[in-house]
Amino acid sequence: MSDPTMLSTPAERQQTLNSIYRYVAYLFFIALICQCMYWDALPKALDDQFTEASFAEISQSVMLVLSLVLLWKTRAMGIYRHGTVLMFAFLLASLIREQDFLFDRVFDGLWQWLVTLVLVPAIVYLVRHRLRVLDECCRYMQQMSFGLFLSGMLTLYVFSRLMGRGIFWEAIMKAQYIYEIKSTVEEGIETLGYALMLLAIFELWLWARRQVLSRT
Secondary structure (H helix, E strand, O other), rough: OOHHHHOOHHHHHHHHHHHHHHHHHHHHHHHHHHHHHHHHHHHHHHHHHOOOHHHHHHHHHEEEEEHHHHHHHHHHHHOOOOOHHHHHHHHHHHHHHHHHHHHHOOOOOHHHHHHHHHHHHHHHHHHOHHHHHHHHHHOOOOHHHHHHHHHHHHHHHHHHHHOOHHHHHHHHHHHHHOOHHHHHHHHHHHHHHHHHHHHHHHHHHHHHHHHHHHHH
């Protein structure tokens, strides 16, 4: 006989099915990004691919903006009010960094000053509210959203940087080294990292929405 304590309720089954549907949608989302990068590269010469006007660069900025909007909405619902501030600052700094080609037209290094203006107050905020941030981390780290967000960060700020090293590609291609190939791989990995972080924040927003609805 089955243990009745192990049986799920109809509501739990429906929630699981909804999660599976989302995961399948995420699969197609990632596949669509890859396909769009392929379509974007087809009509272009090698040295014209992955410029600032390419699909990869534009989609990265769009995904960052969407992530910021969802974080803003999550905090407005009263969920992780301190942690979302830090996540917002981190992603805003990333968005500024992605627009460096625009800011450098004003003067070289402007984006670095703007990033500093975002991150320094964020660090001060972290120090002042460190205990509340830690409490929120204890809860957030138990959610799937955290795993996705961490995966995105590691993909973007660790794996893509190491994979994008010129010496690495020179060692692979030897005398046939082509910078554009290295850049293509690096930009593709960066785009994946931003996509994972967007999905993580979307999951966080959905969870926050369910929490608010359960209280009403």
